[in-house]
Every structure is written in C-alpha cells, then in structure tokens.
Amino acid sequence: MADAANVLEVRDLQVKLKTANGSAPLLDPVQLTLKKGQVFGLVGESGCGKTVTCNALLRLLHPRRMEVSGSVCLNGLELSTLPDEQMRRIRGKDVGFIMQNPMNAFTPVYTIGSQFVETLRTHTQMSKAEAREQAIAALADMNLPDPAKLMKRYPFQLSGGQLQRVMIAVSMCLRPALVIADEPTTALDVVNQLNVLRELDRLRKEHGTSILLISHDLGVISQMADEVAVMQKGRIIEQADVYQLFDHPRHEYTRMLLNARPRMTLGH
Numbered sequence: 001m002a003d004a005a006n007v008l009e010v011r012d013l014q015v016k017l018k019t020a021n022g023s024a025p026l027l028d029p030v031q032l033t034l035k036k037g038q039v040f041g042l043v044g045e046s047g048c049g050k051t052v053t054c055n056a057l058l059r060l061l062h063p064r065r066m067e068v069s070g071s072v073c074l075n076g077l078e079l080s081t082l083p084d085e086q087m088r089r090i091r092g093k094d095v096g097f098i099m100q101n102p103m104n105a106f107t108p109v110y111t112i113g114s115q116f117v118e119t120l121r122t123h124t125q126m127s128k129a130e131a132r133e134q135a136i137a138a139l140a141d142m143n144l145p146d147p148a149k150l151m152k153r154y155p156f157q158l159s160g161g162q163l164q165r166v167m168i169a170v171s172m173c174l175r176p177a178l179v180i181a182d183e184p185t186t187a188l189d190v191v192n193q194l195n196v197l198r199e200l201d202r203l204r205k206e207h208g209t210s211i212l213l214i215s216h217d218l219g220v221i222s223q224m225a226d227e228v229a230v231m232q233k234g235r236i237i238e239q240a241d242v243y244q245l246f247d248h249p250r251h252e253y254t255r256m257l258l259n260a261r262p263r264m265t266l267g268h
C-alpha cells in the first residue's frame with residue numbers, strides 16, 4: 001500500500017540490455033522513495049546508470065532493446081502497467097523532465113513561444129491566448145528579461161543558461177508532482193549553474209514539487225538535496241540523509257566523490 005507522504009516509490013527497478021546471446025544487466029534492482037517536497041539526489045560518475053534509471057522510471061527505454069522490471073508508483077498510481085497513452089499524459093503533466101542539454105529539448109525550427117504554448121495546450125484545455133499569457137508569466141517567474149520578446153525567439157538565439165531556465169519554466173508550469181532533473185546545470189558556467197539551482201529550489205519551496213536531481217557533482221547535490229543515493233556501476237551503494245552522507249560517508253567510493261567536489265555555495 002502506497003504511503004500518502006511519498007510522491008514516488010520505486011521497488012526492484014531493474015534494467016537489462018538485450019543482446020544477441022541473452023541479456024546484460026545495466027541496472028541492479030533499485031529501491032527509491034521520494035517524499036513530497038523533497039529533493040532526492042542521485043549521484044555517481046559518468047556511465048554508472050543515472051540516466052538509465054530516469055528513463056526506466058518514465059518508461060522511455062526501448063522495449064526491444066531493454067528489459068525493464070519492477071514497480072514505479074507515482075502518487076499511488078502504478079506506472080509500469082499503464083497503457084502507453086496514459087503514460088504519455090503523465091510525462092510532461094505529472095512528471096516534468098529537465099535534461100542536461102536544453103538545446104535537445106526544443107525543436108530548432110519553432111519559436112520558444114510556439115513550443116511553450118503547444119506544451120500547455122497538449123495537457124490542458126487552455127485557449128491559445130490563455131496559454132500564451134501563462135507562458136509569458138512562467139518565463140517572467142524564472143527572471144527571464146522581456147518574456148514577450150523571448151517568446152518570438154528561436155532556441156539557438158538564447159544562451160545555454162537562458163534556455164535552461166526556459167526549460168525549467170516549461171517543466172514546472174503544469175505544476176507536476178515530480179520533476180526529474182538530469183544534470184540540469186552540467187552544460188552551464190558556474191554563475192548560471194547557481195542561478196538555475198536557485199530558481200529550482202525556489203520553485204520547489206513555492207509549489208512543494210519533489211525533485212529527483214541527478215548529478216555527477218556532489219557539490220551541486222550538497223546544496224540542494226535532502227536525501228542522497230550514490231550509484232556505482234548500475235547499483236546504489238549508499239543512501240542516506242544529506243548531512244549523514246557528507247559527515248559520515250560509509251563507502252570508499254562516496255569518500256572519493258566527496259573529496260573531488262568543487263566548492264560552491266548558493267549563499268542562503
């Protein structure tokens with residue numbers, strides 16, 4: 001029975017890559033519990049399986065190439081057995097997704113405004129005018145200057161930091177219960193990293209959104225997360241409250257990551 005305090009409960013989520021001779025494990029059985037309003041950090045070096053975990057949660061892995069098993073429960077709703085059409089509605093509306101390279105999230109030939117309006121109208125009954133108004137308000141809320149003008153721009157006309165903020169505005173505007181942020185600041189310079197993290201944190205506080213924050217950078221995780229899981233080679237090797245993990249890391253690999261983290265602070 002799902003606990004009402006939890007937005008996401010993942011049990012025994014396992015991924016295997018189908019090969020000519022059988023299958024190769026990519027993800028050992030993963031258990032995750034995200035409480036409402038919590039930031040859950042998933043850390044580990046490149047290739048350890050963070051993105052595979054997110055894609056498995058959202059059922060974005062190709063069934064012909066990957067074998068996924070286990071249970072993923074979002075606000076009490078089991079996602080693993082939902083029809084594809086219902087799952088499509090959940091992605092974007094109930095679960096927002098912020099990816100590492102915002103350029104990949106937008107189609108280059110359409111303006112920011114038309115893509116934002118389209119997303120809003122796909123998931124709601126809003127008229128074009130209402131959606132446009134809401135999009136402008138969401139861009140302004142992300143402290144983006146002159147949002148009405150920005151709506152007319154194409155993705156390549158924005159800086160990486162601006163585009164990342166637009167993506168956050170798009171993913172948060174439908175007030176999803178959960179946002180999965182996969183390396184949301186990795187492609188940004190340090191100043192933009194801090195700004196984007198601040199905005200994410202503010203939106204979480206204002207709307208009570210839970211965030212699954214994926215990063216290879218424990219410096220970022222330490223600023224944002226309440227709880228942290230450390231992943232190595234497709235396995236969660238340590239999971240703890242952020243203070244406990246930083247003060248008393250149990251695993252040698254966690255200690256190595258801690259020693260390698262850059263110094264940065266959100267300053268609040």
Ligand SMILES: Nc1ncnc2c1ncn2[C@@H]1O[C@H](COP(=O)(O)OP(=O)(O)OP(=O)(O)O)[C@@H](O)[C@H]1O
Nearest residue numbers: 017026044045046047048049050051052053065216
């Ligand atoms: N479509 C795929 N086909 C085959 N192998 C894959 C596929 N996607 C991921 N993998 C493999 O799964 C493992 C985990 O990859 P994943 O992208 O989840 O790592 P990651 O921790 O997110 O790394 P990064 O921080 O670089 O994004 C890697 O060994 C990768 O090569």
